[in-house]
Amino acid sequence: MSMNKTAAIEDKKISLDKESHIKSVQERIAKIPISNYRNFSIVAHVDHGKSTLSDRLLELTGVIQPGDANKQVLDKLDVERERGITVKAQTCSMFYVDPKTNEDYLLHLVDTPGHVDFRAEVSRSYASCGGALLLIDASQGVQAQTVANFYLAYSMGLKLIPVINKIDLDAADIPRAMDQVETTFELPREDCIPVSAKTGLNIENIIPSIIQNIPAPSGDVDKPLKALLVDSWHDPYVGVVMLIHVVDGVVRKGMKLLSAHSEKRYDVKEVGIMYPDKMPMDCVKAGQVAYIIPGMRNPREAMIGDTFYQYGKHEGLEPLPGFEEPKPMVFVGAFPADGGEFKVMNDHMENLVLNDRSVTLEKETSNALGLGWRLGFLGSLHASVFKERLENEYGAKIILTAPTVPYKLVYKDGKETIVTNPDEFPGADFRNHNIEMLMEPYVNAIMTIPDEYIGTVMSLCENNRGIQKELEYLTTGQVLLKYEIPLAQLVEDFFGKLKGCTKGYASLDYEDSGYKKSDIVKMELCVNGEPQDALTQVMHRSQVLSRGKEYVTRFKEYLKFQLFEVAIQAKVNNKVVARETIKAKRKDVTQKLHAADISRRKKLLLRQKEGKKQMKASGKISINQEAYQAFLRRAD
Numbered sequence: 001m002s003m004n005k006t007a008a009i010e011d012k013k014i015s016l017d018k019e020s021h022i023k024s025v026q027e028r029i030a031k032i033p034i035s036n037y038r039n040f041s042i043v044a045h046v047d048h049g050k051s052t053l054s055d056r057l058l059e060l061t062g063v064i065q066p067g068d069a070n071k072q073v074l075d076k077l078d079v080e081r082e083r084g085i086t087v088k089a090q091t092c093s094m095f096y097v098d099p100k101t102n103e104d105y106l107l108h109l110v111d112t113p114g115h116v117d118f119r120a121e122v123s124r125s126y127a128s129c130g131g132a133l134l135l136i137d138a139s140q141g142v143q144a145q146t147v148a149n150f151y152l153a154y155s156m157g158l159k160l161i162p163v164i165n166k167i168d169l170d171a172a173d174i175p176r177a178m179d180q181v182e183t184t185f186e187l188p189r190e191d192c193i194p195v196s197a198k199t200g201l202n203i204e205n206i207i208p209s210i211i212q213n214i215p216a217p218s219g220d221v222d223k224p225l226k227a228l229l230v231d232s233w234h235d236p237y238v239g240v241v242m243l244i245h246v247v248d249g250v251v252r253k254g255m256k257l258l259s260a261h262s263e264k265r266y267d268v269k270e271v272g273i274m275y276p277d278k279m280p281m282d283c284v285k286a287g288q289v290a291y292i293i294p295g296m297r298n299p300r301e302a303m304i305g306d307t308f309y310q311y312g313k314h315e316g317l318e319p320l321p322g323f324e325e326p327k328p329m330v331f332v333g334a335f336p337a338d339g340g341e342f343k344v345m346n347d348h349m350e351n352l353v354l355n356d357r358s359v360t361l362e363k364e365t366s367n368a369l370g371l372g373w374r375l376g377f378l379g380s381l382h383a384s385v386f387k388e389r390l391e392n393e394y395g396a397k398i399i400l401t402a403p404t405v406p407y408k409l410v411y412k413d414g415k416e417t418i419v420t421n422p423d424e425f426p427g428a429d430f431r432n433h434n435i436e437m438l439m440e441p442y443v444n445a446i447m448t449i450p451d452e453y454i455g456t457v458m459s460l461c462e463n464n465r466g467i468q469k470e471l472e473y474l475t476t477g478q479v480l481l482k483y484e485i486p487l488a489q490l491v492e493d494f495f496g497k498l499k500g501c502t503k504g505y506a507s508l509d510y511e512d513s514g515y516k517k518s519d520i521v522k523m524e525l526c527v528n529g530e531p532q533d534a535l536t537q538v539m540h541r542s543q544v545l546s547r548g549k550e551y552v553t554r555f556k557e558y559l560k561f562q563l564f565e566v567a568i569q570a571k572v573n574n575k576v577v578a579r580e581t582i583k584a585k586r587k588d589v590t591q592k593l594h595a596a597d598i599s600r601r602k603k604l605l606l607r608q609k610e611g612k613k614q615m616k617a618s619g620k621i622s623i624n625q626e627a628y629q630a631f632l633r634r635a636d
């Protein structure tokens with residue numbers, strides 16, 4: 001037999017094996033009643049072992065084989081891997097036969113993004129679950145993110161099972177972690193399951209506890225379809241994939257769906273379970289967490305929290321609760337260093353954003369930097385992950401402005417507007433605007449720190465205009481601090497400073513706490529009287545003098561060589577608050593050359609001319625793009 005024929009027979013065998021495998025999975029699911037479904041997530045602080053534990057559970061239930069190649073199948077995105085954080089939610093189905101009763105169970109692990117920037121997404125994942133494992137690193141104990149995610153899960157009525165991880169470590173302190181579970185979360189210490197996700201120790205005790213303690217979903221297969229959109233992603237082969245929780249009814253291949261939010265219609269091109277990758281099924285039904293390929297062109301139409309009905313059977317149905325429009329809270333301006341590259345970069349930028357529905361993108365024009373974009377992010381972590389991605393991809397080719405937050409202007413007639421670009425904030429013309437009040441967004445920052453740093457952290461918070469809300473001793477040595485802090489302060493690397501002043505021991509999480517009245521002003525950086533719009537910042541009045549001084553001094557550093565005298569001024573409402581001057585200086589590139597060396601002299605002069613061409617005219621003087629770049633890099 002020829003090699004080709006053998007390969008073809010082999011291929012056919014594999015596809016038949018695959019088909020019969022799918023069929024057996026389908027038959028197995030059909031026999032499991034909804035009362036034997038369990039949907040759960042894992043609530044944890046970053047690095048406490050969520051991905052490792054997920055892998056162990058998938059191994060235990062035979063979804064993946066033990067071995068390094070399969071490690072952390074749930075953390076799929078590269079950036080996530082690099083930064084060791086989970087940004088995108090992924091999920092997986094598992095089967096489990098209870099050894100005591102021989103009953104078969106269908107479990108859905110719904111992975112959630114760990115960070116509160118994605119709170120709306122996290123809350124939709126929780127909404128599809130009856131409970132969660134509350135995972136705590138035995139060597140670190142309860143941390144800020146454990147607390148913040150616990151509150152969210154608890155407020156949504158999830159049944160929580162405390163799991164103490166990393167008990168194999170010498171530094172593990174199981175009794176301390178149990179004390180914290182009891183005092184901070186008011187959960188009985190007897191419920192704690194001590195495990196090592198790394199070695200697999202005691203992992204077998206987790207699923208029996210899930211079955212016993214987490215309630216089954218309460219949907220009804222016979223009711224008209226209602227499905228909650230939990231997550232979505234773009235697959236290069238099949239387009240948009242939506243992860244849904246079927247609350248009531250059934251989803252079949254070929255069905256017509258209707259979005260409650262947009263009223264758009266879609267055809268179910270494929271439906272199935274994540275096991276651990278997509279496995280197509282004839283149908284999925286109430287209680288299941290499954291995927292759908294809806295033939296959706298624009299990934300942005302998949303809005304987390306949206307409800308899908310069966311088209312034609314949707315009359316009189318109410319959408320599921322909890323839908324929230326994604327609300328960008330941190331904005332960054334991006335400009336090509338070479339204006340000529342805008343067109344090429346624009347296509348690329350639009351593609352990047354298309355695949356990340358939580359980023360908003362608008363075109364923007366700056367006097368100083370030309371055509372560019374204004375990007376909106378859900379929070380500061382989200383912004384910094386994306387900024388890093390852009391910097392890795394474009395390097396010196398892109399100039400990113402300092403991150404800013406949305407400010408609210410309340411007018412005397414009661415109208416309100418949100419300003420997301422500092423340059424559009426009212427400045428010297430403030431009085432003409434009929435403004436009643438200015439407001440800025442605040443967050444509740446939750447921090448956990450060793451108690452020896454209380455004083456340092458409290459002064460850090462106060463220097464960042466924070467208002468203390470709570471101070472609680474978690475156990476000996478660990479303190480939970482809550483401060484209300486302006487989001488603008490948080491995006492200025494507050495976390496970095498917090499880590500810095502606690503030798504890396506602090507952890508931080510935060511939640512939105514709305515807009516508050518604030519005495520904020522716009523500060524412009526002017527070069528020979530010309531405002532550099534891309535460097536304009538909005539800030540609290542108390543920061544004007546120190547910031548103004550710092551800005552002009554730093555900008556001067558980057559503008560060292562100038563052919564004219566240059567005045568660098570920081571202005572607030574047309575009043576100069578700080579000033580630096582650069583004396584005129586001619587750089588003679590030929591001075592070191594011998595007079596007779598004519599060709600070399602010409603070459604140098606030509607090079608100088610080209611250098612000048614690269615500079616961008618701003619007012620009467622030339623500012624090299626690198627000056628902006630260097631200034632803005634350090635401003636982060």
Ligand SMILES: Nc1nc2c(ncn2[C@@H]2O[C@H](COP(=O)(O)OP(=O)(O)OP(=O)(O)O)[C@@H](O)[C@H]2O)c(=O)[nH]1
Binds near residue numbers: 048050085086167
């Ligand atoms: N010694 C020990 N190390 C563990 C255990 N579980 C996880 N780790 C290690 O802890 C680190 C973080 O584990 P991950 O599973 O990536 O943590 P995670 O919570 O998923 O992190 P994010 O995805 O960033 O939220 C890794 O280096 C793991 O190998 C454990 O039981 N014992």
